Amino acid sequence: MGNRMDGKIVLVTGGASRPGIGAAVGERLAAEGATVVLSDVDLAxxxxxxRLIRExxxxxxxxxxxxxxxxDWERVIAELLAEYGRLDVLVNNAGILEVASVASDRAVPALRSQFDVNVVGSFIGTQAAVKAMRQSGGGSIINLSSVAGLVGFRGSASYAASKGAVKLFSKSVALEVAADNIRVNTVHPGIIRTNMQDQGAESNAENYEAIEAAIPAGRLGEPLDIANCVLFxxxxxxxxxxxxxxxxxxGYTAQ
Known part of the structure; x- marks a missing residue:
């Protein structure tokens, strides 16, 4: 156990899936002394x-x-503030991935569903966190985007659109709230060994094989790799x- 997060109150969304980035972030921040509230649509x-973190x-x-x-955002933030008095860190990790080629019948429904969760969800959460953090003198908002928000991925246009939106709205909000001592940054994971990534690989196997083969580091990333960046x-x-x-x-996007 470390002390880099001692006394900080943290909300991490999308914490149910294991292996998953949200769970790894919760574990890592708690190990450094944070009090972590994990949220997910999957309560169990x-x-x-x-429970595993407490254990x-x-x-x-x-x-x-x-x-x-x-x-739901208003309820979760209100309950957190009632319990702890402040919010120091929000990690907007919850997201969905649906692979659908642009010409398929699923392309537009996939776009709408991914924007609802990946963009609107992160945006509402950022808004709620800004209001809470202004009351307590500042904080850090970390929005999970993706390398698909930086470069194109064949078969994933709707997902890439959602993650590109997360990157740019985060930069704009950062400018709005910098004077309030609130920081807003994005983390862009590559191909990470998670349940969601496994689902994407199954539905887009041919393209994922090529993507994995092109990773300069020669391996998939682990959720802990992302959690360590979020910790900073x-x-x-x-x-x-x-x-x-x-x-x-x-090194994938360095090429």
Whole structure:
């Protein structure tokens, strides 16, 4: 156990899936002393993640949360503030991936569903966090985008559109709230070994094989690789970092 996050109150969305980035982030921040509230639409799954964190000596609780619902965001933030008095860090991790070629019948429905969760959900959460953090003197908002928000991915146009939107709205919000001591940054995972990535690989196997073969580091990333980057942005080590994008992809987009 470390102390880089001692005393900080953190909300991490999308914490049910294991292996998953949200669960790994919760585990990592709790191990550094944070009090972590994990949320997910899957209550049983996120309660299990919180239980595992507590079992390892961390402070964690769980709440059911549909990130696409503004009412849910208002409830979750209100309950968190009532319990802890402030919000120091928000990690907008919850997201969905649906592979659909642009000419398919699923292309537009996939676009709408992914924007609801990946963009609208993260945007509403960022808005709610800004309001809470202004009351307590600042904080850090970390929005999970993707390398698909930086470069094109064949067969994933709707997902790439959603993750590109996350990158740019985050930069704009960072400019709005920098004077309030609120930092807003994005993390762009590459191909990470998670449940969601496995689902994408199954539905887009030919393209994923080519993508995996092209990773300069020679391996898929692990959720902990992303959690370590989030830890830096959540901690006081990054107080002069805002409006930035952090790519954790084994060199994939450097090519």
């Amino acid at each position: 799954g996120v309660e299990e993640t919180a 390892n000596g961390g402070a964690a609780s769980a709440v059911q949360h549909d990130v696409a619902s503004q009412d 942005l959540a901690s006081d080590e990054s107080t002069y970092v805002t409006g930035a994008e952090f790519v954790v992809d084994g």
